[in-house]
Amino acid sequence: MWLFKGKIGNSFPVITWQVFTLLNWAVILSAIKLISFSFILVACSGLSGPEYERPSVIEKEAWTEQQPLSVNGAETIRLDWWRNFNDPYLDSLMSDALSNNSDLRILSARVGVSEAAIGQANAARLPTIDAALGANFLKAESGDLNRSYSQAFAIGWEADIWGKLKKGVSAQNAEFNASEADWRAGYLTLAANVSSTYFIIRQFDEQIAQQQKSLDKSDAILSIFKASFQEGLTPKTQVLQQQAEVNRLGIDLLELQRLRQLSENALATLLGVPAGDLTVPAQQLSDTVKLIKVPGGLPADLLSRRPDIVAAEYRVLQAHELEGQARLAKLPGFSLTASTGNTSLDLLDLLKSWTFGLTPTVNIPIFDPGVNARLRVSEAQSKLVVEEYRATVMRGLEEVERALINLTNRNLQRSKLLDRQAQLRLVTLQIEAQLEEGLITQLQVFESERSLLSTELALLENYQNLLSDTVSLYKALGGGWPPVNVGEEEAQ
Secondary structure, three states: OEEEEEEOOOOOOEEEEOOOOHHHHHHHHHHHHHHHHHHHHHHHHOOOOOOOOOOOOOOOOOOOOOOOOOOOHHHOOEOOHHHHHOOHHHHHHHHHHHHHOHHHHHHHHHHHHHHHHHHHHHHOOOOEEEEEEEEEEEEOOOOOEEEEEEEEEEEEEEEOOOOHHHHHHHHHHHHHHHHHHHHHHHHHHHHHHHHHHHHHHHHHHHHHHHHHHHHHHHHHHHHHHHHHHHOOOOOHHHHHHHHHHHHHHHHHHHHHHHHHHHHHHHHHHHHOOOOOOOOOOOOOHHHHOOOOOOOOOOOHHHHHHOHHHHHHHHHHHHHHHHHHHHHHOOOOEEEEEEEEEEEEOOHHHOOOEEEEEEEEEEEOOOOOHHHHHHHHHHHHHHHHHHHHHHHHHHHHHHHHHHHHHHHHHHHHHHHHHHHHHHHHHHHHHHHHHHHHOOOOOHHHHHHHHHHHHHHHHHHHHHHHHHHHHHHHHHHHHOOEOOOOOOOHHHHO
16 A cells, blocks of 8 residues: 655645555556456457347238338327327327326336436446544543544545446446336327227217117017007017016116226226216217228338337347446456545644555455356346347237238228118118008017117227227337328228
8 A cells, every 4th residue: 555644734744655565566566467467368258248239030021911012111100199080089188198197107207217327327437435524532530531533535446447337337228228118118008098998988978879779769669569468469478578678778778887987987097087086078989089091011110119129129238238247247356545534632633644545456256156146147137138029029010910900800890881781771761661651560660770770889899999909000010100091981
């Protein structure tokens, strides 16, 4: 250790030097040789590990249910994709959810924690400064009070020669970027959940209206059966069967109302509103939300922008940096400590004389089982996050394919349901015309209308499924595409 002594008098301070012994110099020269040898060792063996490379994954050139390319990747980055549904009420719900949702706030707070941790990692690369001031009071047998005072000041610094601390900062930066991607994934999930829940509520609104119509029709049929029974034209069993049908429809109506209320409570939670405090005014789904046409040829590489895939890759990078840090922990560590201090019986004389020391330290991990254990854990963690990244990519591919298959088939179903609806409407008109001519009974008209209502309910369910599958596609692709006009036939 280098040691300086000095005393401050009435003029300039006088500093005397302690002469190094030959042993001191031998230690310093040995440390210098060890540093040089370590540099050569690192340069030859690359103990920090290879440079980071993105893990290889299976890639797709195009989606199965897509036509030739018609949209490029630059056009498909719309984050407020729900506006394509052209529903102002949905827009207002989404604004409230993005501002008040608890899960999204938690993710935002985690981003803040990760950002603060970067500063913590950087702090390890900076010098530390400590100061202390003490006083000691001891009462002697004579009754006198002996006083002594001390002061100390120290600066410590770990030289990041190998870049071990820098690796830690890089790892924390990767975690920060991953947490930001987690927030974007949460944003995407929240928007999808709000949209889907809202569509379900609107579907219940329309189903309740349709169910009420069916119930009214069944009540009318029951009245006809009762009147016919009074005249002896209808058996009692037919009246009872129709009464049971009316009861079933009434029970189903109560169930729809219950499910709507539960969905409304779920939506309230997504918006950050206490369950039971949100009231969504009743409106029919097909009157408020329009279908969105999916353009052909969505680029397959859009999957790389999915926030959960981005987060997974950043965690691969983080594990890579931590593994490199664990490798560098095998190398010697170098630190430098500078300190000054003094003890005096008089508080005023405390700063008049002082000593200064400078201590270079070489920490050589000759045998430390923890270093090797940490390296093995880091290597295993790297393998784990690589496989998690690949699994996330594969899951994303499957989600996109599923959404596209669902949309394609549901559009085909919708076409057939529209044909059936048109046919049943024509039948109903013809039956009503026959009723006016007295060729059929009112009961036959009610039966025809009930068949039409059943088809319209199936068409409504198909409509809601198309909307939900579109939301699933938005979520699977990590965002939206520009609006595409829907033909009149598809918009009906």
